[in-house]
Amino acid sequence: MNYWLMKSEPEEFGIDDLKAAPKGTDHWDGVRNYQARNMMRDQMKKGDLALFYHSNCAEPGIVGIMKISREGYPDFTAWDPADPHYDPKSDPADPRWFMVDVTYVRHLERIITLRELKEKRELEGFPLLRRGNRLSIMPVTEKQWNFILSLETA
């Protein structure tokens, strides 16, 4: 089993939106970055767990847990001219962008803020904390996963 962290802007799609979706499940569309795409297309497996991270908001941080409920498949929003993530270069016969389905598991008891994560020596090298990092999806090691969740009740 693999662990992940996935970023979303709460004003666009926050953890409450996922919880409120039918069966707590939605597709994670709109990723237009090759590294992130490759992870969704090739590495994410059904049953993997992911941290839900709120970015670009008043209090950026980890807010909950979700699981991967469908493995990589073409992101059809790339073919919709009305969609903000429309990409005319994505050919339906040879899709450029992929997404997975995620299912809500739970909120954390409190937000584990970016500010707090930055203070932890245990998370040295964690991609989220690297300067200028812009990856919206990144792998989390089991050790990092356990450490981050240990902060929830710390």
Next chain:
DNA sequence: GCCAACGTTGGC
């Protein structure tokens, strides 16, 4: 294949 210009991300 280089690299400057441009657009986006995302913390602050």
Next chain:
DNA sequence: GCCAACGTTGGC
């Protein structure tokens, strides 16, 4: 709203 960082684009 500002701006640093960085990925992408496209001219050459």
